[in-house]
Amino acid sequence: MGLAGRYDPLSVEEEIARWWSENRILEKVFRRNEGGPVFPFLEGPPTVNGYMHVGHARGRIYKDIVLRFHEMNGLYVWRRGGWDCLGLPTELETEKRLGIRSKKDIERIGMERFVEEANKLVDYYIDHWRKASERLAVWLDYDNAYQTRHESYMEHVWWLIEQAHKRGDLVESYRVVPFCPRCETPLSSHEVAQGYEEVEDPSIYVKFRLQGSSNQYIVIWTTTPWTLVANEAVAVNPYEEYVRVKVGDEYWILASKLVALVLGALDVMNYEVVERFKGSALVGLRYEHPLIEEVPAHRGHEPPAHTVIEAEFVTMEEGTGCVHIAPAHG
Template sequence: MDEVCEGKDFSFPAEEERVLRLWEELDAFHEQLRRTAGGEEFVFYDGPPFATGLPHYGHLLAGSIKDAVARHHAMRGRHVARRFGWDCHGVPVERAVDEALRIATRAQVLEMGVASYNDACRGVVTRYVAEWEAVVTRMGRWVDFEDGYKTMDIKFMESVWWVFAQLWDKDLVYKSFKVMPYSTGMKTPLSNFEAGQHRQFVPAETAMVSFPVVGDVDNAALVAWTTTPWTLPSNLALCQCKICLCQG
């Protein structure tokens, strides 16, 4: 290595590829697992990427950090099983299927059959497996693709419900409220990522109405802007504000 570094033609990418080939020949990752088998276990939960997308720079950064944490504990002699996973739930998978099958309405899904629709969604999960494996391997990360998991697996879903049950039994679950994006078409809340997909600006008719405050010497008025003008006559907030201003 030192002799190679002295030359002017040293290539870091070529050296990285040489190391990757050496790891493959030695089966280095699985050899490490074999040598640490039976030892103290370090459990590492890798938040899986969406099954419908290709890797980008954000995945490279997060994946490098995850790999560094796992390697640190493995080098300390702990057994660190690293399984790659796929996030199979949510809007992205359904959107990919809808676009592929040109589905635009709920009636089309029912006509196709929910079981057939779900089968089509499951098929999307493996679309980019080869691309992900190539990129993750090229970046030097040690992770097991052969024994990967999918969030649609029954065992995975049951394990999540088991964890939730443990939190419930320990009285760590509470009810609260949060303002979230909502899809009127799918009748479900959306994550920030889902809401940002295929965002469209659509025109909407609105109304702006002034409500003069009765008896006010300065001719003050309350201004209301709304997309549902038929609710204005029953707007209790406006009525209450007018009463307060009159009494004040």
Template sequence: MKATGSNVNLPKMEEEVLDYWTKSRTFYKSNDQRKGQKEFAFYDGPPFANGLPHYGHLLANTIKDTVPRYWNMRGYYVERRFGWDTHGVPVEYEVEKNLNLKGRQDILDLGIGKFNELCRESVLHYAEEWRKTITRLGRWVDWDNQYRTMDLNFMESVWSVFKSLYDKNLVYQSHKVVPYSPRITAVLSNFEANQNYQDVQDPAITVKFKLSDEDAYVLAWTTTPWTLISNLALCIGPEIEYVKVKSTENGEIYYLAKERADAVFKKKKGEPDGYEVLANVKASELAGRHYQPLFRYFQHHKNAFKILTDDFVTTTDGTGVVHMAPAYGEDDFRVCTAAGIDFVDPLDEEAKYKAIIPEFA
């Protein structure tokens, strides 16, 4: 074995090895030797082609290289096609940022065709940079048969799979509450939504809903008052204890969770009560009762404006009563759908009220 001097240039040695692998097509030859052998399937989630790889990518790609190499050396055939996720918000956002586009209308003014072509150019630019980095890292992948989600054959393969599922009656049409961006007028994936998730202090309001069969109100708490126009139900916890109280300030009668009464009426230790308890009330006594709509827009909506029950309601904050707008909350949608209440959505793609709400349209 050749002796190694004390002044070893490791980067240069790495580059010499990489150059040898490339010119000799070492990876492809090693895989060809395993063709016909038992296969080991390695599922590799493709990266977004909207930026340069960072250290997290380098770590992940080292692991993704180690596992297939191990099984290949064990005698298995391991296909390692490299792929690119070229669709969705990350790519579009990169182009919007570079062109200082502010939203959907700016894209329409530019032209959908032009915008798509710029997205394509951006993808191809970053794909080439990724190839350089992955190759320099020493990861063995099949560049000759790489795929991109924007390639026609890839898209057609997805449609083919979807058609197979449809033909087997495994696909149905329905609705689902999902993260949505009114600025880009598009649905966000959970990954995209979580990237921008922040804990913030938000103002909240307590709203009184007039019962139809009694001169009394049910108190509900919400941090999203813009959804009140779309309110179709109230929800209480089946195991929560409620109270009927009379306000010492205005004499009105309210229903709310017993555990939340002091907080709602802002009673502090040593101060006089802001309310008088008239009765303890079980959730079952409130369930099914109807109340008057806050707004007239959907007042004749089928099965709406009644009190429902579900375990997701808590007394951690609020009043122990949740206002339900099924178009804008997963639990709201689930509970209302089970009760036969269809959602209403008076907002357009930019989250502005439609003409059905003329005061705010």
């Protein structure tokens, strides 16, 4: 193979790829060590809803290095590619291409057209990913790559679920999951991470008025104010000391070790500690939900809802020592 006087990486790359093709190198590699010990590799499929970026390329190169290593050590490497064609990423990209913004728009144009456009999108990106992977010399069996949109694949998944059911490995239960109101679907952790960014959110202190009292409150601190609508309990540490503090005409209950921190943060200069007791003395007290008017459904929540409970996980490092509990938010 001759090289030009001036090194041109693109022409060298093209010439090597052409030489591989003319000499059917991939076919020979795929058959190498056939009959020997097998190293099976079924690719965890990339989602084909966009172009390959450098992070994708790095991951695919790492895979290829492992396969070449085992092949050079005498193993027969069974290497099958795959493409993830379904799911929210593909749907969102299809929506962008069609210029639609909601599920109502999908109903308006019709599911058949939406699915047709989604398949066109997948075809386009599979072609891109295959060419890019071959250019990287990531050697997998792309001719027989599985696609999650194919009925044969989906039927096999259902078959596996059926086998799990027959073995008694499936359990019907409840699980708290992220939900997207715009997409009208639960989200996986990977889908949530796609839009992840660090932002500064305000933390707030909230007074929960004790039932039967007009001026006594348990004070909680939360970094997730949106979960207050689902509050069902307040947890205290039964072994730590708590205090009742007189602030103006009100009495606030919080952990003794955190009084200075909390009242300092709230710019409360004048206060008086009128009583000290263990957290266990608070257990069983009931309080009014702070958003009872906005969420009237809470009126029907019977004990142990809206009750002070004990929990040793409550620490004295931050907050008020009184932890707002919202099970619906995990």
